[in-house]
Amino acid sequence: QQQVKQSPQSLIVQKGGISIINCAYENTAFDYFPWYQQFPGKGPALLIAIRPDVSEKKEGRFTISFNKSAKQFSLHIMDSQPGDSATYFCAAREDTGFQKLVFGTGTRLLVSP
């Protein structure tokens, strides 16, 4: 059962453009929504995260937009750079005190020079 749906599966953006990745969830018990970046041969690394009490969080060129009523959240990468080329995963976690994350299926981003 896929609890977090992520789209698109792959994305090609020109250098300097905006990359947008979307995720949707069903479980209203989720209370923490991180985004991970993964390069080939490496494990996922936390990029940015948000909790449902805010609608937007920005860290440098990366912004999460969160729509609680629609149960959707998205990652925006401004001024995309070739070094941003990686696979991005959205995830969600229930407030149970445990660390179990439910991941989206990933988006492979390619930023062309």
Add this chain to the structure above:
Amino acid sequence: KAGVTQTPRYLIKTRGQQVTLSCSPISGHRSVSWYQQTPGQGLQFLFEYFSETQRNKGNFPGRFSGRQFSNSRSEMNVSTLELGDSALYLCASSFPGQGGDGYTFGSGTRLTVV
């Protein structure tokens, strides 16, 4: 500081064999979680250990098991390997209760079953 260390990095096993993967968490981290990553399914939660006890388990068959030692190092074992067990197995450690921001993944063990 040292990150999460997973050994070995690569493994090739034959169907029916068993395998043990190791994870050394970041110093001070006492919670260790395991995930299976495949191209089709993405990252799937296997289990979480804290203080040598399994606190949470994902929807995997009993062939998948794990344990945690008193120094927080963890191992996972897969018995009677199947071709479909070929995957990248990732370990993540954190301080319990720190919240997801403290979740750090290792680089994984790439298991190939032939």
